[in-house]
Amino acid sequence: xxxxxxxxxxxxxxxxxxxxxxxxxxxxxxxxxxxxxxxxxxxxxxxxxxxxxxxxxxxxxxxxxxxxxxxxxxxxxxxxxxxxxxxxxxxxxxxxxxxxxxxxxxxxxxxxxxxxxxxxxxxxxxxxxxxxxxxxxxxxxxxxxxxxxxxxxxxxxxxxxxxxxxxxxxxxxxxxxxxxxxxxxxxxxxxxxxxxxxxxxxxxxxxxxxxxxxxxxxxxxxxxxxxxxxxxxxxxxxxxxxxxxxxxxxxxxxxxxxxxxxxxxxxxxxxxxxxxxxxxxxxxxxxxxxxxxxxxxxxxxxxxxxxxxxxxxxxxxxxxxxxx
Numbered sequence: 001x002x003x004x005x006x007x008x009x010x011x012x013x014x015x016x017x018x019x020x021x022x023x024x025x026x027x028x029x030x031x032x033x034x035x036x037x038x039x040x041x042x043x044x045x046x047x048x049x050x051x052x053x054x055x056x057x058x059x060x061x062x063x064x065x066x067x068x069x070x071x072x073x074x075x076x077x078x079x080x081x082x083x084x085x086x087x088x089x090x091x092x093x094x095x096x097x098x099x100x101x102x103x104x105x106x107x108x109x110x111x112x113x114x115x116x117x118x119x120x121x122x123x124x125x126x127x128x129x130x131x132x133x134x135x136x137x138x139x140x141x142x143x144x145x146x147x148x149x150x151x152x153x154x155x156x157x158x159x160x161x162x163x164x165x166x167x168x169x170x171x172x173x174x175x176x177x178x179x180x181x182x183x184x185x186x187x188x189x190x191x192x193x194x195x196x197x198x199x200x201x202x203x204x205x206x207x208x209x210x211x212x213x214x215x216x217x218x219x220x221x222x223x224x225x226x227x228x229x230x231x232x233x234x235x236x237x238x239x240x241x242x243x244x245x246x247x248x249x250x251x252x253x254x255x256x257x258x259x260x261x262x263x264x265x266x267x268x269x270x271x272x273x274x275x276x277x278x279x280x281x282x283x284x285x286x287x288x289x290x291x292x293x294x295x296x297x298x299x300x301x302x303x304x305x306x307x308x309x310x311x312x313x314x315x316x317x318x319x320x321x322x323x324x
Contacts, residue, residue, distance in 0.1 A: 065147035065216070067108035069099030070124065070138045074224060075115035075152040077311050078302035088133020091116035096308055098222070099150050101315035106322070108148065114141035117302075120156045121202040124209060139213055146214035150318060152222045153206060154260055157199040158252075163192065164304055167249065168295065171242040178244025192252045200259045207267040219269035220321055223257040225278035225306055225314060227292050235284035239294040272321045274314045281310070 069075060077083060077097025084092045093113055094100065103111045116128055116135045128135040142149065167180035184191045203221070210219055227250075228234060234246035241249065257275055264271035281291035287298040291310035294303065301307040306314065 065108070065145045066110035066112065066143065067099075067103060067106070067148040067150075068141050068143075068146050068214070068217075069097075069111075069113045069115055069150050070141070070210075071115040071150070071152035071222070072119040072156055073115075073117040073302060073305060074155065074314075075099065075150070075222070076113075076117050077115075078117050078305055079300050080306075080308050080311060081300055083300075084132075086113065088130055088135055090130025090132035091135050092302070094311075096311060098311045098314040098318060101312060102150070102318050102322075105315075105319060106148075112141045114138045115152075118156055118161070119153065121153055121199070121206050124153075124206050139209060142210065142213040142217075144213070144215060146217045148220070148322075149210050149214055149217045150220045150222055151206070151210070152224070154199045154203050154256060155224060157202055158192065158195045158256060160304075163249075167242070167245055168240045171236060171240045171245065174242055174244075175236050176243050178248060179242055180245040181248040184248075192248075193255065196252065196255045196259055199256065200263055203260060203263040204267050207263060207269050211268060218322075219264075220272050220318060221260055221264040221269045222272040222314065222318060223260050223274050224253060225274045225292055225310060226276075226280075226282050227253060227304060229282050229284050230279045239283045270321055272314075272317050274317050277317050278310065278313050281313070 073092065075097060076092055077094030077100070078092040080094040080096050082096070083094035084090075085095050086093045093115060097113070097115070099111075099113055099115070114135075116123065116130065116138065118130070119128055119135075119138065123135070124138045126137055128137075163184075166183065170179040170183060173179050207219060207221065210217065228239075228241070228246050230250070232246070233243035234241050236243060254275070257273070261271040261273070263269075278291055281289060283290065283292050283294040283304065285291075290298065291306060291313055293299065293301040293305060293307050297303060297307070299307045301310075
């Protein structure tokens with residue numbers, strides 16, 4: 001049975017994440033408006049040049065028709081200014097998510113961002129109820145003439161948010177141990193590994209659904225960036241995950257990305273690896289180096305999600321994939 005102490009800690013952490021998100025949403029909605037498209041294109045080009053890549057050297061070509069962006073909070077760009085934009089507000093979409101940055105470069109004739117915070121594979125074909133409105137099934141945004149579809153999905157099917165809440169709460173019981181791994185492998189079965197395995201067929205079905213509705217489209221399945229340090233045992237208490245749990249959670253994310261890559265390969269899609277390009281910019285890095293924020297963000301972003309620089313890094317990988 002869950003102890004009262006752990007239960008209070010877990011609920012307190014979940015409430016803290018929500019409060020942090022609400023605070024940032026209020027702040028960013030009042031301090032920044034979206035930049036003109038020309039300025040956004042120039043800014044992204046400068047960021048790409050700093051990494052040794054430009055739109056020209058990547059050989060990026062504008063798609064021949066509409067561009068549709070689907071997915072979860074990693075695609076929506078939660079709370080990065082300007083956010084939330086569009087409807088419903090509860091999807092927490094940003095004008096500076098990776099798809100918006102890609103659109104600023106390729107300039108597709110029509111661009112639709114249907115991504116929504118906390119979306120699962122099931123929300124591609126059913127309405128998703130958020131704290132501020134209902135998002136239609138994301139597949140409603142697709143059409144036969146679409147030429148490019150990007151999607152990041154699968155993390156919420158595995159249970160991203162509740163897993164983090166559980167692991168953060170358990171970390172206080174044994175900071176140098178692995179209480180989260182012990183919890184999720186109790187009884188001899190690794191529940192997270194099982195969840196990742198079960199997510200594969202769901203993502204495959206999503207890719208098949210996209211192909212059915214947008215038969216001409218280039219489909220890019222965009223993976224998850226490096227959230228935790230690629231080596232070592234983390235940075236507790238700055239990011240409150242027990243030292244022994246960091247390798248376990250890191251391996252779970254790597255397994256999910258591999259599962260997504262296999263699903264893409266088997267279903268006519270291109271997998272965009274964002275993990276390798278973001279190594280060294282995880283939640284434990286200093287604010288100027290960090291591309292994924294921790295439990296208490298140092299720049300406008302949802303906890304444990306990419307910030308503005310992180311979304312730019314993901315956009316660079318998408319643009320590189322389009323240039324092959």
